[in-house]
Every structure is written in structure tokens, then in C-alpha cells.
Amino acid sequence: MSNQKYTLITGATSGIGLELTKLFAQDKYNLVLVARGQDELEKMATDLKSQYGVEVTTIAKDLFKRESPFEVYQEVKDKGIAINVLVNDAGQGQYGAFTETDVNRELDIIQLNVGAYVVLTKCFLKEMVARNEGKILNVSSIGGEMPGPLQSVYHATKAFVTSFSEAVNNEIKDTQVSITLLEPGVTNTDFFHKASQEEAKGVKEGSKADPAEVAKDGFEGLMAGKDKVISGFKNKAMVAASQVVPDSMVAENMHKMMEPTNKNEE
Numbered sequence: 001m002s003n004q005k006y007t008l009i010t011g012a013t014s015g016i017g018l019e020l021t022k023l024f025a026q027d028k029y030n031l032v033l034v035a036r037g038q039d040e041l042e043k044m045a046t047d048l049k050s051q052y053g054v055e056v057t058t059i060a061k062d063l064f065k066r067e068s069p070f071e072v073y074q075e076v077k078d079k080g081i082a083i084n085v086l087v088n089d090a091g092q093g094q095y096g097a098f099t100e101t102d103v104n105r106e107l108d109i110i111q112l113n114v115g116a117y118v119v120l121t122k123c124f125l126k127e128m129v130a131r132n133e134g135k136i137l138n139v140s141s142i143g144g145e146m147p148g149p150l151q152s153v154y155h156a157t158k159a160f161v162t163s164f165s166e167a168v169n170n171e172i173k174d175t176q177v178s179i180t181l182l183e184p185g186v187t188n189t190d191f192f193h194k195a196s197q198e199e200a201k202g203v204k205e206g207s208k209a210d211p212a213e214v215a216k217d218g219f220e221g222l223m224a225g226k227d228k229v230i231s232g233f234k235n236k237a238m239v240a241a242s243q244v245v246p247d248s249m250v251a252e253n254m255h256k257m258m259e260p261t262n263k264n265e266e
Helices: 015-026 038-052 068-078 102-130 152-171 211-223 232-244 247-258
Strands: 006-010 030-035 054-060 085-088 134-139 177-183 228-230
Touching: 006 015, 006 068, 006 102, 015 030, 015 038, 015 085, 015 134, 015 211, 015 228, 030 038, 038 054, 068 102, 085 102, 102 134, 102 152, 102 177, 102 247, 134 152, 134 211, 152 177, 152 247, 211 228
Parallel strands: 006 030, 006 085, 030 054, 085 134, 134 177, 177 228
Antiparallel strands: none
């Protein structure tokens, strides 16, 4: 009899999402992988089936589009798959002063980082609560705990994810369903390339976490039913400090960290 546990992961083809995919496959969860690139998804599916012997379903969707998360849910329903674990991981940012950045890209980012999380969480959480079984991992960021000059919209979306997850988790506290919030710091993924943020001081000169380690922290916290996992000691200390220092000072420190390294050379 084949294993019937299923995990759905968005942003599954790179970074933390990719590492989480491997961990669930190792734990013998069948997978529903969501990302934009069909070819990339198909290659991953072939590799995962071969290496771990799990079932892999792929759904190529652009979650920048408002209708896409609804379509993902409907495709899963049509296939008769019950999702035991939902991982909302797909997310992007945009680097630069708010007065100069592209508002249409920012609206796309809000849809991806907020809209898709809300839709997928609502759709699958209803089923989980009805069964009284299930887990959700919402990937946020330590940026959700503090203001982020030069990445203002990204930080704001992650503040939403953090607040939203904590609130809904309280609503379901009397069930056997749990929501775990994963908050990484600067991690060695292609996020910064996509955000045009590679020249920011904190990215170029600072240390970056290994996405495999971040994924492991999130996976273990999820399985233990933890409410929140801040990955990495340095990030825990940074969040703790931000909660006692005035927000204006936190914003100023973040601004200095995120200034371009070549600013003084121009």
C-alpha cells in the first residue's frame, strides 16, 4: 500500500523550498510541488521519485497572478489529494528607495508574499480543521519583526505573514492542526539576485545562512508543533534586540546595513 501522506510546497524548485522538499521526501511524504517552471518541476519530480520512491505531482503556476492559488487548490481537489502539510515558501522582494521602485512589481510581490499565503492557507486549513489533522509552515523572515528601509514592501509583507500566522494559530489552538512560522535571516539563495539586492552591504559583506540548515530548523519545528522558529543564533539575537530598541533606531540600523556597498564611491 502506498504512503498517502502529502505535502504541498510552493517555491519548491530553489532555496529553502528546495531543501524542504528533500526533507519531506526523505520522511516519505508524497509531494505536490508548485513553481512557475514546468521543465524544472518535471526534472525535480523525476529525481525525487527515483531517489526517495515517493509520488510527486507538479503544478506549474505563476503565483503573481491573483487567480493562481485558487487554481492550485482546485487542481489538488480534482486529483483527489488530501494535503497533510502545506508549506507556503514562495516569496520575492524588491530593493531600492520606495520613491524609485516599480509599484507594479511591488503589487506582484504583495500578491505572491501575502495573497497566495492567505488563499492557500484558507483553502487547505478548512480541510485540515474538518479532519482535525494537519500542519502548515509559513515561511516569513526576521524582516517581518522590524522595519526595512530599501526593502520596505518586502518587510511589510513578512510582517503580515508573521501577524497573520500567529493570529490564525490562536484561532485553531483547540484542534490537532498547527501553524508554524519560520523566520530566517539573510540566506544563501537566489532571492537577492531576483530582488536586485546583491550589492547591499548586509548581503555582500555579511554571512549568509545555508538554506539546508534553515530548512532543517523549519522542518523540525513544524514536526514538533512549534509556533515560531527563528533560524540561527545571530538572527534570534537581532530580533530580541529589535524588540527593546525604538523602531526608529532599528530602521536606521537596517538602512545602514542595506545601503549599496559602492555608495561612497559614486
